Amino acid sequence: MEIAHTPTVLGVSNEVLRTPLDEAEINSKITPYWRVSVVELTGSTQNDLLQLVESNIALDGQVIVTEFQSNGRGRLDRTFEAPAKSALLFSFYIKPRKQRSEWGFIPLIAGLSLVRAITTIDTAMNVSLKWPNDLLINEKKCA
Structure with missing residues (x-):
């Protein structure tokens, strides 16, 4: 079957x-x-x-x-x-405009930027980050 x-x-x-x-x-x-x-x-x-x-x-x-x-x-x-x-x-x-040793912050900034962009569009949406940059909406991973 x-x-x-x-x-x-x-x-x-x-x-x-x-x-x-x-x-x-x-x-x-x-x-x-x-x-x-x-x-x-x-x-x-x-x-x-x-x-x-x-x-x-x-x-x-x-x-x-x-x-x-x-x-x-x-x-x-x-x-x-x-x-x-x-x-x-x-x-x-x-x-890149910085040395490779300085790139560690980029994934964190990308994740925070996504959260800010989405919550600017819809402030009621439940958006969060799971370390380091997994975007969660209503506790489900979407990026």
Whole structure:
């Protein structure tokens, strides 16, 4: 007997997924510093961006965003999956201006920035951080 499985992300089924990403629209709504490239499918936005950096092609403010990645990775090289169009999957490049030994604070600042941005939009939302930068909404991890 085969059991059907419908993937959910934060309790949201595939039936209510967002519309496709529009590269031109995204770029028109953000500051010129950021340059967003949308790819429909990739192994990993992080690997794609790393290839550009290693080839000296990546520009400061470059962003790669995808509808789906088959080999996403997070902290400590852990892999993660999400159904297509159900999550924000992106990597961005900021050219370092400090020594590598001074980078330790960056994940903390990123997490705090997300919390501040979300609570600015909706002050009633239950948003918190789990060390060092896991974003929780209503006690469920979403970033």
